[in-house]
Amino acid sequence: MTAKTDPAAPAASSVPIPAELGILTRRRIEAEIIKPIYDVLVRELGEDRAARIIDEAVSNAAVRTARELAAREPDGATLKSFVALFPMWTRDNALEVDVIANDGQRYDFNVTRCRYAEMYRELGLSKIGHLLSCNRDSVFIAGYAPDIRFGRTQTIMEGATHCDFRYRDGADKES
Secondary structure (H helix, E strand, C coil): CCCEEEECCCCCCCCEECCCCCCHHHHHHHHHHHHHHHHHHHHCCCCCCHHHHHHHHHHHHHHHHHHHHHHHHCCCCCCCHHHHHHHHHHHCCCCEEEEEECCCEEEEEEEEEEEHHHHHHHHHCCCHHHHHHHHHHHHHHHCCCCCCCCCCCCCCCCCCCCEEEEEECCCCCCC
């Protein structure tokens, strides 16, 4: 029996993701694998170096995934095509989002509940949860569509009440 795969689902590697496996579940699996590796890295190299290694590895995976998804866009990766991908991250009620603007030039929203952050805390990974998820956001969009600008000043993972995501189309030079 062959598992049905979702061609739009982002992968951490070239291994296809089963369609029924959402990103929240995938992040949990990754976190459970990374946690013992991180613990050994901390013991052997110290907390700062371990965090840098995890950050580099996760960031590289995010860029690779972004480029793979961008390559699938017949008209090229744009803010509009990125917005169309967004349900992948909210699947399974992973995020509660208030959209502020979505006008083709801007995609602004606040995340008011983040089950990714909740999961990392539950797994005892709150210290590196931002490395496992939050830090992916800026490098992902840079890999997906380098002309799209990304900004965020705070995250739930780091203690804020909400995450403030701001995306700008590269042609929108005013904001």
